Each structure stands twice: as structure tokens, then as C-alpha cells.
Amino acid sequence: xxxxxxxxxxxxxxxxxxxxxxxxxxxxxxxxxxxxxxxxxxxxxxxxxxxxxxxxxxxxxxxxxxxxxxxxxxxxxxxxxxxxxxxxxxxxxxxxxxxxxxxxxxxxxxxxxxxx
Amino acid sequence: xxxxxxxxxxxxxxxxxxxxxxxxxxxxxxxxxxxxxxxxxxxxxxxxxxxxxxxxxxxxxxxxxxxxxxxxxxxxxxxxxxxxxxxxxxxxxxxxxxxxxxxxxxxxxxxxx
Numbered sequence: 629x630x631x632x633x634x635x636x637x638x639x640x641x642x643x644x645x646x647x648x649x650x651x652x653x654x655x656x657x658x659x660x661x662x663x664x665x666x667x668x669x670x671x672x673x674x675x676x677x678x679x680x681x682x683x684x685x686x687x688x689x690x691x692x693x694x695x696x697x698x699x700x701x702x703x704x705x706x707x708x709x710x711x712x713x714x715x716x717x718x719x720x721x722x723x724x725x726x727x728x729x730x731x732x733x734x735x736x737x738x739x740x741x742x743x744x
Numbered sequence: 745x746x747x748x749x750x751x752x753x754x755x756x757x758x759x760x761x762x763x764x765x766x767x768x769x770x771x772x773x774x775x776x777x778x779x780x781x782x783x784x785x786x787x788x789x790x791x792x793x794x795x796x797x798x799x800x801x802x803x804x805x806x807x808x809x810x811x812x813x814x815x816x817x818x819x820x821x822x823x824x825x826x827x828x829x830x831x832x833x834x835x836x837x838x839x840x841x842x843x844x845x846x847x848x849x850x851x852x853x854x855x856x857x
Contacts, residue, residue, distance in 0.1 A: 632787075661844065670748070670833055670847030671788070684844060719787055732778070733845065735788040 630654065632736035634720050640742045641710045649705045649739045653722030660703050661733065662695055663719040671719055677703060710743045717741070746771045746838060750848035757824055758856050765819040765851045767834035772815045779808050779819050780833045782850070788833065792819070824855045 633652045641647050653660050659678055663671035664687075673687040679700040688695070692711075697703040707714055717740050721733040747770045757763055767777070776795045780788040792801045792808040794817070800809040807820040817834055831852045835845040 634787075663845075663847075668849070670835075670849045671845075673838065673844045673846070676844050687844075721788075732790055732793050734790065735780075737787040740785075 632720055632722055632734050634718075634736040634739050636739060637737060638740050638742075640744060643710060643712060643743055645710050646706065646708045647710055647741065649707075649718050649741070651703045651705070651720030651722075651736060653701065653703070653720070654724075654734055655701075657722035657724050657734075659723045659725065659731070659733075660697055661721040661723075662703070662705050663721065664689075665717040665719055665738070667716075674705070674718075707741075710741075712743050715741055715743045746774075746836060746846045748834060748836060748846050748848035750832075750834060750851050752851060753849065754852040754854075756854040756856065759824060759826060761824050761855075762820070762822050763824055763853070765821070765832050765853070767817040767819070767848055769815045769817075769836050769846075772812050774812065774836045776837065777808075777810055777817050778835050778845070779806075779817075780835065782831045782833060784830075791832075821853075824853075826855045826857050828855050829853055 635650045662674040665671040675695045676684040677697040692708045694706045717738040719738045720736045723731040723733045749768045751766045778793045779791045782788050794801045794810040805822040810817045831850040833850045835847045838844045
């Protein structure tokens with residue numbers, strides 16, 4: 629079946645521009661996660677949704693970062709007034725169930741954001 | 745705060761060799777541990793997930809072990825092949841019952857033909 633998809637795969641933005649990154653999770657998956665991966669590093673947690681509820685946004689680095697999942701399926705990560713330090717790969721993952729239960733996270737291919 | 749460390753950062757081996765990748769974590773109160781593979785420019789592929797009640801999991805040529813009390817996990821790859829070349833990441837949940845993951849920085853593996 630279809631996996632997690634993300635679009636665009638690559639995005640170049642000029643410093644100060646706003647960007648929107650899209651994630652289509654696996655159909656029926658309750659949980660959705662966003663991670664940020666800098667070059668040569670492991671992914672860092674940004675935010676977590678259970679259905680349409682954003683249960684944890686403690687990893688968002690600043691108030692320029694905003695995520696939503698209004699209908700409990702597709703999610704959008706928005707970055708306002710992009711800065712060079714926002715350059716990274718943004719990974720989306722989904723899992724069938726939520727917290728406290730055995731799970732496996734399935735990752736999308738990521739969006740590589742380059743801010744010039 | 746949970747911290748995950750992977751050793752070595754990079755490893756280069758000849759084809760056919762057996763190898764071990766190491767992962768350590770500071771908070772042993774984990775629910776499970778997951779090993780991922782990441783190919784250049786690609787997302788993460790889940791390899792093995794070990795529940796806290798298990799000591800090891802096997803999938804094909806891969807075997808992952810977990811020792812919660814010492815805060816360690818190892819990923820054993822038997823008879824390595826050039827197609828195994830990738831970055832291997834381990835990850836644990838941020839809280840005992842949470843699903844948000846804390847990752848190590850990965851081990852970059854190169855298997856030479």
C-alpha cells in the first residue's frame with residue numbers, strides 16, 4: 629500500500645520567505661509526527677498530532693514554526709520568515725496508534741529545505 | 745533528558761564481514777527501542793523494534809539486542825553486502841509511554857565490494 633508521502637521533496641527559499649511543507653500519512657494512521665534533521669545529525673522531534681489534536685509541540689524551535697492537521701489526516705508544517713538556520717530535511721512520520729501502545733513509525737522521504 | 749549515543753560514527757568494512765553497531769541511552773526507563781536505516785537523500789526505513797520486555801529481535805541477517813539495565817542496544821549485521829551501505833539510526837521514546845522519538849546521530853556504514 630501507499631506509504632507516507634511528502635511534498636515538495638526540495639524547496640529553496642530566500643531568507644524571510646514563508647514556506648509550507650505537506651505530509652500525507654498512511655491512511656488510517658492516528659498519530660503523525662514532524663522531525664527536523666540537520667546535515668549529519670539524527671532527526672529531532674518537532675511536534676506530534678493524535679488525529680487532529682496537536683498534543684505536543686515542545687520541539688518547535690520558535691514561534692515562526694506552526695503545524696496543523698485540521699481533518700486528522702494531511703498535515704502542513706509552516707515556517708514563517710525563514711532563516712538560514714532553518715535549512716534542514718523535514719521528516720514526517722505516522723503510526724497506527726497513539727501513545728502507550730506498541731507502535732512502529734513509518735517515515736516519509738522528507739522535504740529538503742534550503743534557505744539562501 | 746534522554747540522550748542517545750551511537751558508536752562508531754562511521755564504519756567501513758569489506759563485503760562478507762560480520763559487524764556490530766552500538767547504541768547507548770541515558771534513561772533506561774524506555775518502552776522500546778527502534779533501529780532505522782537511512783539511505784542518502786531518503787527517509788528512514790524501520791528495521792527492527794524491540795519492546796522493553798524483549799532481549800532481542802531478528803530479521804534476516806539483522807539481529808538487534810537490548811539491555812535496558814545497562815542502557816545499551818546492539819545491531820548485528822551478518823555477512824554484510826554492499827547494499828547494506830547506509831546510515832543506521834537507533835531511537836527511543838522521549839518518555840516511558842510516549843511515542844515521540846529521540847534519535848542517536850547514526851553510524852554511517854560502507855560495505856566495500
